[in-house]
Amino acid sequence: MAIMQAKLPDINSAIVRHRGGALVAMAQDPVNYSLAATELSAINSLLPEEYKVKIDSFIYYEKIRAQDVLTCNNCEKEIEHHTLEFYDKQLERELSLLYQIDFIQVWQCPECQFENPKDGTKRTIRKFEAPYYTGYIPDPPKMDSFGNRVAYLIQFQKWFDIALSELESKIGEYRTDYAKQQDDTPTIQDEED
Numbered sequence: 001m002a003i004m005q006a007k008l009p010d011i012n013s014a015i016v017r018h019r020g021g022a023l024v025a026m027a028q029d030p031v032n033y034s035l036a037a038t039e040l041s042a043i044n045s046l047l048p049e050e051y052k053v054k055i056d057s058f059i060y061y062e063k064i065r066a067q068d069v070l071t072c073n074n075c076e077k078e079i080e081h082h083t084l085e086f087y088d089k090q091l092e093r094e095l096s097l098l099y100q101i102d103f104i105q106v107w108q109c110p111e112c113q114f115e116n117p118k119d120g121t122k123r124t125i126r127k128f129e130a131p132y133y134t135g136y137i138p139d140p141p142k143m144d145s146f147g148n149r150v151a152y153l154i155q156f157q158k159w160f161d162i163a164l165s166e167l168e169s170k171i172g173e174y175r176t177d178y179a180k181q182q183d184d185t186p187t188i189q190d191e192e193d
Contacts, residue, residue: 011046015171018042019164026160030149033156037140040163043171051170053163057138060162064128070107071122074114078124083110086118133169137162 022039025032044053068081088103096102105118140163141155 012175014046015043018046022160022164026157031153031156033152036156036160040160040167043167047170047174051174053166053170054136055139056136060134060136060138063134063136064132066128067124067126069124069126070116071124072109072112072114073116073121075109075112077109077111079110081123089115133166135166135170137166 018039022036022043025036025039047053069078070081070084071078084107086105086107089106090096090103091099091101106115107118107121108115138159140159141152143152
C-alpha cells in the first residue's frame with residue numbers, strides 16, 4: 001500500500017498527458033489511429049496490475065451479451081437457455097386427449113433433474129445497460145485489405161470509446177483506493193496521541 005501512496009501523483013500527471021494525447025489523435029484529420037491506440041495502451045500500462053484493463057474480445061463480448069435464462073419450476077435455479085437441451089416427451093393419455101397433442105418439449109434442470117415444460121417455464125432476457133464496466137476491452141479493430149476508411153473509422157471510434165470508458169473506470173477505482181489509503185494513514189498528530 002505504501003507504493004500506491006508514492007505513485008499516484010506521478011501516475012496521475014502521466015495519465016492526464018496520455019489521455020490528452022489520445023483525444024488529440026482522435027481529433028486530427030485524418031485520425032491518427034496508431035497514436036490514439038498507443039496513448040490508451042500507455043495509460044493502461046501505467047496502472048498497477050490489479051487495475052489494468054484486460055484486452056480480450058471473446059471475454060468482453062461474453063460479459064456484455066444479453067442473458068437468456070430459464071427458471072426451473074422446481075428448484076428455481078436459473079439456467080442459460082443456450083446450455084439446455086430440449087427434447088420431446090410423450091404426454092399421458094388423458095393429457096394428450098385434453099390438449100389434442102401427443103408430445104411436449106421439455107428440458108431437464110441440471111441442478112435438481114426436474115423435467116420442465118419449455119412453454120411452461122419462466123424465461124427472462126437480461127440486457128446490460130450502458131455504461132457497464134467489465135474490466136475488459138475488445139481487441140482493437142484491424143484495417144481490412146480494401147482500406148475502407150469510413151468503416152474503419154466507425155469501428156475504431158466505437159473501440160476507442162469502449163477502451164477509454166473502461167480505463168476511466170479503472171482509474172476511478174485506483175483513485176478511490178488511494179483516497180481511502182490517505183484517510184487511513186496516521187498523521188504526525190495521531191502518532192503523538
